[in-house]
Amino acid sequence: MHNVHEQGFTALDKVGLNGQRDQGLVSTLISRDLSGSDDLCVSWGRILPGQHHLCHHHPDASEFYVVLGGTPIVHLGDTTYRAKPGDAIYIPRGTTHGITNDGKEHVELIVGVSKPADWQFVPDE
Known part of the structure; x- marks a missing residue:
């Protein structure tokens, strides 16, 4: 078990x-190295006001976001969405995605990737 408040x-x-530079913070909670996972990685993400998590894609892994706090702009393919707490976003393998926090609150989200480690990050901007 790993706790975001203990590991930072x-x-x-x-x-x-x-x-x-990519912007944002991450605290990995489940991964191959931390917990022996062989099929996924789960993290807590934080995007501060004014920060932008670069648009990118993963040719070898799908991903999801669950928004816990804040109202970020989520870039997904050629579309942008205004997300809100409780929203879940599925990002298929190879799909360009990113997050912009244009609000005044921290964006807090759970992030999951379909590989336990070593997925490719290919910048699209």
Whole structure:
């Protein structure tokens, strides 16, 4: 068992196509290294006001978000959605996606990936 309040967050560390930094925080809760999972990774994500989690895709894994707090703009393929707490977003393998927090509250979300580790992050912006 792992607790987000005990282990804290680390900054996202990816770089976009023009050298821009990915923004947001993550606390991994279930993964191959943490819990021996062989089929998924689950994290708690936090996007601070004004931050943007780069649009990207995973050619080797599907993903989901469950919004716990905040009202982020979710970029999914060619469409954008205004999400709210309680929304669940499924992101099929290979689909471009990202998150923008243009609000005043932290965006809090649970993130799941269909691989326990080592999935590819391919920036699309």
